[in-house]
Amino acid sequence: MLSHQWAGLQLQQQGPQATPMYLILVQPRAMIYMMGWGGGSHSFDLLIVPLIVKSLTYEEKRGACSVGSNVRDAACYVCWSFARAYEPKELEPYVTQISSALLITAVFDRNVNCRRAASAAFQENVGRQGTFPHGIDILTAADYFAVGSISNCYLNITVFIASFPEYTEAMIDHLIAMKINHWDSVIRELATKALHNLTPQAADYMATTVLPKLLPMAVGIDLHGRHGAILACAEITHALYKVGLQTNRAVVDMISSECVDALKNIHQKLNDRKQYRGFGGELMRPAVCFLIEKLSLSKMPFKNDPVITGWQWLIDDTIKTLHPGVKDSTVVSLVSALSALCDEFYQAEPGQADLQIQDVLVSQYIEGLKSPQMLICCGSALALGCLPRFMIHGKVKQILEGLLQMCTVSQNEEKCTEARRDAVKAISQVCLKVGVCAHGSPDSALCSENVAEVYGVLLHCMTDYTRDSRGDVGAWVREAAMTSIMEVTLLVAVSAPEILLPDLVKRMMCLLAQQAAEKIDRYRAHAGNVFLCLLHSKEPAVPHIPHQEELLRIFPFETTTSLNWSAPSQAFQYITQLLGLPQYQYHTLLGLTVSVGGITQSTVHFSSQSLFEYLRGIQENNAALTQFGDTLLSIFRDNLRNDMVSIPFLGMLNQMLANSCFEIFATQENHQFCVDILELCKEFKKSKVIAKLSVSISVFCGLIQFQGEVRKRVLAQLLMLLCHSFPVIRKTTASQMYEMLLTYEDVIDPEVLDDVTTLLSDANWESDLETVRAHRNQLCDWLKVSQPRKITKNPVPS
Numbered sequence: 001m002l003s004h005q006w007a008g009l010q011l012q013q014q015g016p017q018a019t020p021m022y023l024i025l026v027q028p029r030a031m032i033y034m035m036g037w038g039g040g041s042h043s044f045d046l047l048i049v050p051l052i053v054k055s056l057t058y059e060e061k062r063g064a065c066s067v068g069s070n071v072r073d074a075a076c077y078v079c080w081s082f083a084r085a086y087e088p089k090e091l092e093p094y095v096t097q098i099s100s101a102l103l104i105t106a107v108f109d110r111n112v113n114c115r116r117a118a119s120a121a122f123q124e125n126v127g128r129q130g131t132f133p134h135g136i137d138i139l140t141a142a143d144y145f146a147v148g149s150i151s152n153c154y155l156n157i158t159v160f161i162a163s164f165p166e167y168t169e170a171m172i173d174h175l176i177a178m179k180i181n182h183w184d185s186v187i188r189e190l191a192t193k194a195l196h197n198l199t200p201q202a203a204d205y206m207a208t209t210v211l212p213k214l215l216p217m218a219v220g221i222d223l224h225g226r227h228g229a230i231l232a233c234a235e236i237t238h239a240l241y242k243v244g245l246q247t248n249r250a251v252v253d254m255i256s257s258e259c260v261d262a263l264k265n266i267h268q269k270l271n272d273r274k275q276y277r278g279f280g281g282e283l284m285r286p287a288v289c290f291l292i293e294k295l296s297l298s299k300m301p302f303k304n305d306p307v308i309t310g311w312q313w314l315i316d317d318t319i320k321t322l323h324p325g326v327k328d329s330t331v332v333s334l335v336s337a338l339s340a341l342c343d344e345f346y347q348a349e350p351g352q353a354d355l356q357i358q359d360v361l362v363s364q365y366i367e368g369l370k371s372p373q374m375l376i377c378c379g380s381a382l383a384l385g386c387l388p389r390f391m392i393h394g395k396v397k398q399i400l401e402g403l404l405q406m407c408t409v410s411q412n413e414e415k416c417t418e419a420r421r422d423a424v425k426a427i428s429q430v431c432l433k434v435g436v437c438a439h440g441s442p443d444s445a446l447c448s449e450n451v452a453e454v455y456g457v458l459l460h461c462m463t464d465y466t467r468d469s470r471g472d473v474g475a476w477v478r479e480a481a482m483t484s485i486m487e488v489t490l491l492v493a494v495s496a497p498e499i500l501l502p503d504l505v506k507r508m509m510c511l512l513a514q515q516a517a518e519k520i521d522r523y524r525a526h527a528g529n530v531f532l533c534l535l536h537s538k539e540p541a542v543p544h545i546p547h548q549e550e551l552l553r554i555f556p557f558e559t560t561t562s563l564n565w566s567a568p569s570q571a572f573q574y575i576t577q578l579l580g581l582p583q584y585q586y587h588t589l590l591g592l593t594v595s596v597g598g599i600t601q602s603t604v605h606f607s608s609q610s611l612f613e614y615l616r617g618i619q620e621n622n623a624a625l626t627q628f629g630d631t632l633l634s635i636f637r638d639n640l641r642n643d644m645v646s647i648p649f650l651g652m653l654n655q656m657l658a659n660s661c662f663e664i665f666a667t668q669e670n671h672q673f674c675v676d677i678l679e680l681c682k683e684f685k686k687s688k689v690i691a692k693l694s695v696s697i698s699v700f701c702g703l704i705q706f707q708g709e710v711r712k713r714v715l716a717q718l719l720m721l722l723c724h725s726f727p728v729i730r731k732t733t734a735s736q737m738y739e740m741l742l743t744y745e746d747v748i749d750p751e752v753l754d755d756v757t758t759l760l761s762d763a764n765w766e767s768d769l770e771t772v773r774a775h776r777n778q779l780c781d782w783l784k785v786s787q788p789r790k791i792t793k794n795p796v797p798s
Helices: 002-014 020-026 028-037 048-055 069-085 088-108 112-128 135-141 150-162 165-179 185-201 203-218 223-247 257-272 278-297 306-320 328-345 355-368 374-386 396-407 414-434 451-461 474-495 502-516 521-536 548-554 568-580 582-596 601-617 622-638 643-658 672-686 690-703 709-721 727-743 750-762 769-783
Strands: 060-062 065-067 347-349
Touching: 048 069, 048 088, 069 088, 069 112, 088 112, 088 150, 088 165, 112 135, 112 150, 135 150, 150 165, 150 185, 165 185, 165 203, 185 203, 185 223, 203 223, 203 257, 223 257, 223 278, 257 278, 257 306, 278 306, 278 328, 306 328, 306 355, 306 374, 328 347, 328 374, 355 374, 355 396, 374 396, 374 414, 396 414, 396 451, 414 451, 414 474, 451 474, 451 502, 474 502, 474 521, 502 521, 502 568, 502 582, 521 548, 521 568, 548 568, 568 582, 568 601, 582 601, 582 622, 582 643, 601 643, 622 643, 622 672, 643 672, 643 690, 672 690, 672 709, 690 709, 690 727, 709 727, 709 769, 727 750, 750 769
Parallel strands: none
Antiparallel strands: 060 065
């Protein structure tokens, strides 16, 4: 008999204490052969199926991970062999167990290889045995490729499979037994969402069997089990509420009074045991906030119950204890819980807030905006943004003043970046909730009295370029500001377009054009999409857009879907056309500066290509080229001390000079454009930034093409740099001067050209300054440039 053969193999491998799982791991092929893979037809034994079914879900936690995927994979191989080794009649009594176990592994296993192995084994059995219930239908939804995405398995495929009663309860039981207490938090969360989706398929089973089983786990001692059980209770209760809506039943009519009391007491029990503290509190706080949200949405009959005070305490205490390591999901669950709690339990009458609670909460969160701790500011801002309309009615002026003040905190205060981002989001949420009334009160709506201030702050936030060790963190604020200004603009355009002043719209569109020309793909794409949304908005139409007709020709309606702003090859050929529109030229060129002068090869290539194409188109138009040059100088002057702009600007200018983009100016002696550029570049000679000095040298070498006295002044600057205190700058200057003189041979007398180039290339420009100064003075004599004089500082009198 097969059972004797199996037992003998087990004893031979590991002795009488050996575990079946280990045997499958070390000898799966041998076991398959013993089961009939070798060709024989053996009667099936009850010993085998329970073992294989158990092996399909075998997992043991080891430290921060688990082992068992190889056992599960081998078990799938065994099940695959069943289809080939046994006749359908022999396997028929065990079809239900095997099919359920394979499907559970195919959709719920954490390891993608095991899911695919189970799917393949199920497919093999469906094809060869033909007795698996609904096999063909299930295979179309749970094939080898579909089970590759774990979220698709948990959230979509399970719902389809559960529509067949043979599998519904088995799947739910597996989730309760093995997945909501899983060591991986992602699996726990997916499992609870799957239970929510499966509730309509087995509402009575969930209410009478599953929920009573979960509630003791929700206050148990196992941290992971407690976390998963709380999330599962929240999801199932809310799902039962949705089911009840379809049958006109309240959720309390579907679950027992004991379950209702147990749900209500979860928070108090955890608080009494001090389980909101320490590492466990990092999981418990967001989980209970999620429970508060779902119970509030489910309209549980807890109004005026002391538990509401406890819930509010938890939300407020979590805001006060936020720390830098907190996850974003914690903050999201926090504000969602507060919003749902206010909606359900803080209305004195429909649409009217309990004034006492309103005063306390609004004052508390406004005070939190002034906290020196950045995350408390973030939590308070998001809390104000999530409050329902009735909770902020009559407090709008007070709330907006607090949020606007936070947004205008100096951008040098790097620690406030996240707080500014969340305050910008909150401003938009408050405005959307209170609505617009042109002649209304600033305490109850967005109106003519406060719209300019709101727009001023949002537009200011679109110029936030704060940097820290994480990089361009100001981009978070800019992205939030772009989203907020789009939402507020569309809201105002619907209700009161007359309060949208032309200057505000002009500045908004120009700043969006600037962001759409910058180097970071994500933020360029966001800005471009917002720009096109406002441009093509018809109902409502945004008034006072500058050059609207020209913009519509550049960006026809098809570009809203066809233009991929993230791709430099597509975006820059459109955005550079805005350089021809006077009101957009400055901001578009400012955005292009950091793209053309950047370091990302693809961005530099396509942005510079599009820019040079535009410049080639205006070479014969002296007025247009002069206007472009004036705009270029304005950007240079405005950002002379801003290295984030000035360094890429010099890189862009160097490329323009190298590509003869100002050839029409070079034919005129002492053209004012070159004179102004030279004077501005001279400001950098005292800089200690190597990158800025290096690119300045390249610009000086490019300016040598201009005629007149300016050429002598350029040479003088280069010769001074040959004696710079940094050896690397001296060497770079000599190298680039050598290349310059070979490129522009008419710069100096041909009789001394060989001597000059020989000295530039052969001299050791990294030696001591006295030696280098002698070489430099020799060059000055050959180039007929006055030798720079060393400035001696007078001693300070004692």
